[in-house]
Amino acid sequence: MAGLVEMVSVCFGGVALAQTGYPAEMHRLTLDHYMVVSAVMFAIGLIGFLTRRNLIIMFLCTELMFQASGIALVALGRYHLDFTGQTFVIFVLTVAAAEAAMALALVVLLFRRRESLDAEEWSELNG
């Protein structure tokens, strides 16, 4: 417990977390860990989006990037000890759900026309 407070203080300029009491084996988790996970998720999503050509995979990659922000927001909200981060996450989830509905509708529409989910199949527009 003291270790957690100490770690956070070292990483983020001496601001101690007010709430404590993590299970013993978790107590070395700091904000940095969450931020690294979220950055890695964001990077995986970005790379996946740029390299994969299957529409559903590409969409899942953008979802991954959205959820990377979600993780970071929750962790940062805990770090700053306010609920803004968690509030933001709820809105992000809502928007992500709306986007998912639209993406699936578009993908179904395209699949009916071409019977393929390959983005390369759709290259009428070029110039």
Place this chain on the structure above:
Amino acid sequence: MMERVTYLYPEIALFITTCIVMIVGLSRELKHRKLCAPISGLGLLAAGVLATGLVPGFHVATGAEVDPTAGQILLPNLVPYAKVLVAGVGILLLLLQAGTVDRVEEARIASGRAAFNPLRSNRAEYYAFFLFSLTGLMLCASADDLIWLFLALELTSLPTYIMVTMSTSRHSSQEAGVKYFFLGALGAAVFLYGFTLLYGATGSTNLNQIHHAIAAGGLSGLSLAGMLLALLGVCFKIAAVPMHFYTADVYQGAASSVSAFLAFVPKTAGFIAILLLASCAGWTHGAGDSLPDALRTVLWVIAALTMTVGNVLAIWQNSVKRILAYSSIAHSGYMLVGVVAGPGGGTFATSGIAAVLFYLLCYGVMNIGTFGVLACLEGRAGADGEPAEIESLDDLRGLCQRHPVLGWTMVICTLSLLGLPPLLGFFGKVPLFTSAISAGEIPLVVVLGLNSAIAAFYYLRIVGSCLLEKPETTTGIVRVTPFGSRPAGALASAAGVIVLAIFGNGFMAASEKAAAYDGGHVEKKEPRAAGVPETAPQALGPAKAEGH
């Protein structure tokens, strides 16, 4: 709290209109369904009138005490200007939307070959999406919080993805819609991550508090990363360079009426977001401060690249829609020059913010004119009964002889986009130059000047085909659309290009006031354009009055 609701009356009016339109559009009676567009127009008009009534500075606190929950404080005077602008240009855009969806279906119903089926009718959704997107754009202007800004940007763009996809039944529209959606989702994810980092660095999502945190502690590494990611993501909305790839394909694939919408609405939302973010990062208003160096350099490079890439690629195109798409990229670059210049001395000639806000109006009006002419013309009907879109420069050949009104509308609006002196585009571009010069950005001004020269090449090609060339012998393939409000919209824009150039002073004063921090500037400025200086700043102007 109630004060905040007053503040949102225009959006509430638009939302109520949206609900009415969604119901009316599903009526079995054609005459009820046809009411969708007029009701939307009335809603926009009401929103515009309500926006003129907004008291711009009611939440500006006295002294250092600022209530962070009291509304948008960074650019408090932006709100009425932006909302009136959106309502006015929205009415012009609405005129172009007639007959975009359900055309074939309505013809089948009229001829008795099909009964009205609410599941197949798109009209209600289409106008609802149109209004939702404009509502989002208005909300962007009043954003005082990163969460609000994120939701407003998403509300602006999510409906446009669907509008592109449903605008025609051709494959190319669906391809355009999918490209637009996927890159849009990527852009949204990028600026969302930027917002997250900004929250992490400053401990608040309130723009005013972020401004104070950055002003007190400087731009730390984390907040700089956040700011850069946020700007990069928003670049998608304005079609600026690292995120511009979709533009030509999407504008070409969508129906012309929707392309006109795409060229104004997401771009305005993006620029408002950029202005707010830049205000967070370091403009202290009116004092002539510029952005932190790193941020300014990035914006400088994006502005220069965006102008150049847009203009150079436009030269090689043969499709008018693609030319206009690349020109839309280039115009984003021009406006970014104003962002780089910053608030300057606060007068119209020196303030880059005022220049950007005024240019958004100019660009909206003249661009609707060009896309409006394309929306007025249609080719032969395809197998599905839907007429082909007009695209290539050949289709415009001799337009001034075949359809003088449309031809001259095209010529005037294109020359205005080029920035030819007595027209509106010129008066829009001059403050961009003067603000950048007064901010000392001479190299950027040179790039801007060179780009305006390159742009002449392709704009004059369009003008040449309309004005100088002979009509093709195969005339009759291209005919005028049966929807009367589309030519009305195009014509109103052309009239706006001329009338606003003469009576633009009121709008210039309004944009100067919108860029100011403390409820309007007290300094007197020289009148810039010839004509009557006393136009009510918030009046919609003669051009828009003509529209309905």
